[in-house]
Amino acid sequence: MTSSSATLSSSSFSSTSALSSSKFRFKFPSFSRTSSLSSRAKPFTASSSTTTHNISGEIRHCSLSRRRGLAFTATLPFLLPLHEFVDSVAAKAVESGSGQSEYLRIKEEIIKVVTKGKAAGVLRLVFHDAGTYEMDENSGGMNGSIVYELERPENVGLKKSLKVLEKAKKEIEAIQSVSWADMIAVGGAEAVSICGGPKIPVTLGRLDSGEPDPEGKMPEESLDASGLKQCFRRKGFSTQELVALSGAHTLGSKGFGSPVAFDNSYFKILLEKPWNSSAGMTSMIGLPSDRAIVEDDECLRWITKYADDQNMFFEDFKNAYMKLVNCGAKWKSKHSLHVLSPSLHVLSP
Numbered sequence: 001m002t003s004s005s006a007t008l009s010s011s012s013f014s015s016t017s018a019l020s021s022s023k024f025r026f027k028f029p030s031f032s033r034t035s036s037l038s039s040r041a042k043p044f045t046a047s048s049s050t051t052t053h054n055i056s057g058e059i060r061h062c063s064l065s066r067r068r069g070l071a072f073t074a075t076l077p078f079l080l081p082l083h084e085f086v087d088s089v090a091a092k093a094v095e096s097g098s099g100q101s102e103y104l105r106i107k108e109e110i111i112k113v114v115t116k117g118k119a120a121g122v123l124r125l126v127f128h129d130a131g132t133y134e135m136d137e138n139s140g141g142m143n144g145s146i147v148y149e150l151e152r153p154e155n156v157g158l159k160k161s162l163k164v165l166e167k168a169k170k171e172i173e174a175i176q177s178v179s180w181a182d183m184i185a186v187g188g189a190e191a192v193s194i195c196g197g198p199k200i201p202v203t204l205g206r207l208d209s210g211e212p213d214p215e216g217k218m219p220e221e222s223l224d225a226s227g228l229k230q231c232f233r234r235k236g237f238s239t240q241e242l243v244a245l246s247g248a249h250t251l252g253s254k255g256f257g258s259p260v261a262f263d264n265s266y267f268k269i270l271l272e273k274p275w276n277s278s279a280g281m282t283s284m285i286g287l288p289s290d291r292a293i294v295e296d297d298e299c300l301r302w303i304t305k306y307a308d309d310q311n312m313f314f315e316d317f318k319n320a321y322m323k324l325v326n327c328g329a330k331w332k333s334k335h336s337l338h339v340l341s342p343s344l345h346v347l348s349p
Contacts, residue, residue, distance in 0.1 A: 102176060103204060106183070109168035110190045116260035119191035120252035121161035126188035126325060127248070128155055129181070132213035133328040135236045140217055141328010144180030144208035154218055181206035185325040192321070195251060197262030198314040200321050205332040221288045225296030228289060236327060237320070243293060243302040244316040245324065255285035267307035270294045 114122050125146060132140030150159050165183050172178050182204050189200040219231040232242045250256045250266040255274075257265025273294065274285050293299040306313035 099204065103186075103202075105175065106168075106172055106178060106186050106204075107190060109171045110165070110183075110187050111194070112171075113164050113167045114187060114191055114194060116195055118161070118164050119195050119260065119262075121157065122164060122184075122191040123188045123248055123251060125158060125161050125165070125184045126321075127245075128158060128218070129184050130324045130327060131219075131235070132217040133235050134214075134217055135234060135327075139328070140213040142181050142185060142206060142325050143213070143328060143330065144184065144206070145211065145213045146184070147180055148209075148212035152215065179206050179208045181208055181329060188325070189321065191251075192262050192317075195260055195262040198318045200318050202322070202325065207330045207332060209330075219289070223289065223292070225292045225299055228292065229296075229298075237323070239298050240302050240316065241320040241323070243299050243306070244313065244320045246290065246293060247306060247313055247317055249286070249290060254287065254290075264306050264310040264313045266290075267303050267313065270303050271307055 126142075128149075129144065129146040130140075130142040132145070133142075134140055146155065146158065147162065149155055150162070165187050168187075169178060169180070169183050172183075182202075185206065186202050186204075189202050193199050219228055223231065229239050229242060232239075237245070247264065247266050250264070251262055252259055256269050257263060269285065270290060271294070273291075275291060294303055306316070
């Protein structure tokens with residue numbers, strides 16, 4: 001699933017554009033674990049200083065919860081027992097006006113730099129940062145490590161998208177510190193919204209990693225549907241979530257409707273299978289992974305549902321996205337977490 005559009009695998013997690021011959025050389029602020037960095041890992045950094053944090057606590061999971069009529073969603077991850085994920089949400093819920101203002105500031109600066117034309121690349125950053133997650137190994141995930149991984153083949157083209165967010169990050173850090181993981185998570189959500197997709201709530205408080213994630217953890221575009229489903233299960237995602245997240249291909253240059261409109265065109269075009277046509281460029285529509293899932297009966301059931309019901313797709317994509325940006329994340333202490341709904345209300349415990 002490798003594409004310039006947002007995706008969830010190295011098919012979903014990479015771009016077909018060529019890497020610039022001139023290599024960026026950035027210096028990243030020191031971290032306690034940077035001694036383990038490989039000499040090939042060249043970190044990207046915002047030009048302003050970035051505050052690092054000691055991990056005082058880890059909150060790895062969020063879930064769907066509704067309190068006092070306000071919906072905060074951070075989908076049930078990876079088979080947590082009910083009481084654990086309810087307690088996790090309660091631990092993260094804080095009443096703080098500053099939380100609202102921080103989120104608003106981040107969102108405001110992101111909107112200034114992320115246009116519809118840049119949205120696909122910014123959304124793709126989310127999948128490439130979070131997509132290294134492995135549930136059994138408890139490694140990878142949404143931790144900002146993408147800044148160390150830009151030279152990897154699957155990340156070709158992402159320097160440009162990261163520099164888009166760097167502009168916003170620099171402005172934000174003149175007032176408050178913000179991790180790359182939070183920037184990317186909020187950036188992807190705003191990219192979807194800007195292009196007409198669902199409004200997605202994002203939890204603030206992720207810590208950045210000081211080293212790259214392990215290599216070879218993202219699905220390859222050559223996998224058949226069975227291989228894709230197995231790969232996503234290792235990351236804690238169901239077949240339904242795999243299909244919903246694949247709908248991110250509706251943005252970008254793979255031929256699924258308008259490249260700047262987030263809608264359900266991806267699923268409608270999958271059902272048409274235009275690559276089977278003898279007409280010219282139709283063979284270039286989609287990736288091998290896209291063509292694989294439409295031939296799988298279980299995937300096809302969800303593809304058909306989403307093609308018929310865009311609202312259902314939006315809701316399922318929103319929930320899967322929130323799960324994606326929380327998987328593998330390490331968090332600040334619960335007292336500094338801000339849990340926000342799309343309308344920016346802070347959830348009461």
